[in-house]
Amino acid sequence: MPVAQIPLEQSLFLAALLFVLGLIGVLTRRNVIWILMCLEIMLNAAGLGFVAAGARWGQPDGQVFFILILAVAAANVSVGLALILRVFREYGSLDADRLKELRE
């Protein structure tokens, strides 16, 4: 199976672009579901950077760290969605601006 020869800076450029798009989403959106989604975009972009860097040297270390990022993202999403369920049950809305105080 032929493997493409992509300059590393182009792969990292793509990772930076996706990361910045996710960052814009986290800062802009008010719905907590979107904030969590854009957080996942950022984590995926970081993983892309790692895999590209590992592929440049032909070593599996990049993929190993991608697996660890995947585990962190999975734990992040599960706890985040559980918290979103609690927020929805307490406040009835998914507005991040409603979550201003720890106790009402």
Place this chain on the structure above:
Amino acid sequence: METTFYIAAAVATVATFMVIVSTNAIHALLNLIVSLLGVAVIFFVLGAPFAAALEVIIYAGAIMVLFVFVVMMLNVGDAVVQEKRWLTPRVWFVPGVLSAILFIQLASILLTGDKLNATGSVMTEAGPVGAALYGPYLLAVELASMLLLAGLVGAYHLARREREEERY
């Protein structure tokens, strides 16, 4: 094969942009799944087929499915009008400027520095990755499993409904 990389990169970028500007939650999730599949194609083309398979199976196949379930449970797809009301053109200005500054810095560092070597000269299959996981990165695997256990217990405890007669 290089065109495959550029096409998949364009698909991933457009899909990610559609996620951040979309007002319908289900559409945004489907666009995010498309973006993840595009990145999986990029992984495969760079010579990391194991990472590509994991991206599809775990990220697009489990984590996003979890998202879809919660979105459908909370009926977030009905909140399109609310999302349009919250997403005025004014809210994009400051985050856009800050992120653009960050992106310009990153892009200038990456594209004007010394030319780096090309990625993807070899195909790093699942065998060497598995050997690395059982070898030098064994501690990291154990820690990741503990993290996942903590996430499991935490998610279960946070999301369960309390019954009136049993409060521990």
